[in-house]
Amino acid sequence: SRAEECLEIVSLTDQRNSWCRELSRGQTQRLVLAKTLLPSPKVMILDEPASGLDPLSRRELRLSLQAIAREGATVFVSSHILSELAEMCSSLCVMNQGQILASGTATEVRNQLGRAERQITVTVLGPRDKIASWLARQHGVLEVTKSEQHDQRVILRFAGGDHEQAALLSGILEQGVAVKSFEEKGASFEEILVKIAEDNRRQEESPHET
Template sequence: MSSPPAIDIRSLRVDYGNFVAVNDLTLQVPPGEVFGIVGPNGAGKTSTFRVLTTLMEPTYGEVILSGVDVLEDIESARRIIGYMPDLAPVPSDLKVWEFLDFHANAYGIGNRAQRRDRVAECLEEVDLTNQRDSWCNKLSRGQTQRVVLAKTLLHRPRVLILDEPASGLDPLARRDLRHALRKLAATGATVFVSSHILSELAEMCTSLCVMNRGKLLASGTVEQVREQLGSNERTLTASLLSGHEQAAEWLSAQPAVHDLQRSGQQIIFGYKGSDESQADLMAGLVRLGVRMRAFEEKRSSFEDILVEVAESNRN
């Protein structure tokens, strides 16, 4: 039998007066996933997180985390949730271990020796053991984010909810954070992470969803999301050794081809069609008898897809 979802959101709606922030959101995330939620400002990400973390009540709907009804049993839900808000502050007058020990004590984690051991474990999980005695105000942005993540892990939450954890991080820090989250998921924890940068989540997550104006538009793996959003636009480049004029004339007559241009031995054009029809296009060029050296594809970036989604949903 399959395990129940770690995150089970059913018909969630959040209203602010006449404004609908989250509109009938239904979503399930299995245990051990790094699951991303992406969307432009106003998509409903923050409101969804506020409900999941028991910081607000929805207009209606259900939220069940690892079998616990968040709206009916807030205290039990809080014991299994680890929440890392965007740009979470750390005190400037504490060392890293002092900051973590303070929160371990607040969580009621054993005696001093047990807290020391748990702090050491969490620092190791985020690869910051060598920063144990550093002052918090001397840490880099990436190190600070990982210290806050270590704090979030202290009470061994089964569901981690991270709001824009990679915001402002350089590529090396994002890589370190990505590795840390995947290590956590490998232990069975479920990580629910938000971002407005789709390519960032594509690198970090095992699966993701896209929201806009409160509605769920797509969910699944990166490729499944791309397919669900119907973004099959791509740029194709045919590098030819002969038959350039013949190939350009034939391609221009194909219904899915647009913006064709020649550059030396290359013919570059936009194409919007299925993978099967693209294969037929290549076969057609071969039948023409042109000598083709290469046929390259460049798909729309995830940022382009998100911009297209946002623009298509404007009034």
């Protein structure tokens, strides 16, 4: 039956004979999805479907939504959990104060927001002071710090592109420095959202020029 198909899509087949009051919050959310699927909708709009769910329930909900999409439905999800949306959705749209800031794949959205800033950790063999000073003068390097926990590690805030990053590594090697590791960490979607919110707050709090 269609009801059985919908329960299978949201992974609730084993709970088919359970009372609603016996279900967890995550299972209840998925039961609502199953009910919504009964008429085989082409479009679904969900507002914060993972709100209040524990990590396991959020994962189960995400898998259910992906299964629904594979069935041919278009699923719109409104959420502030951007990292989860990046894993779940084929296309993202970031809005701020009613304005669309960026849309596309996760990578495209990150690039459109202009938040390509990343952290690069360079671990060298030998003294790091000379290479730290050289790095501070390079294009795209916003800040250089020396790790307090590791006396051979230099941490950069870097805003250049992929070609500039490759050139940076080549330049380090040309300085005659033995590099043990060169690790990149991009900003998470939460960090991007927080930065946008902080920028908005500063603009609202700053006095207007007359």
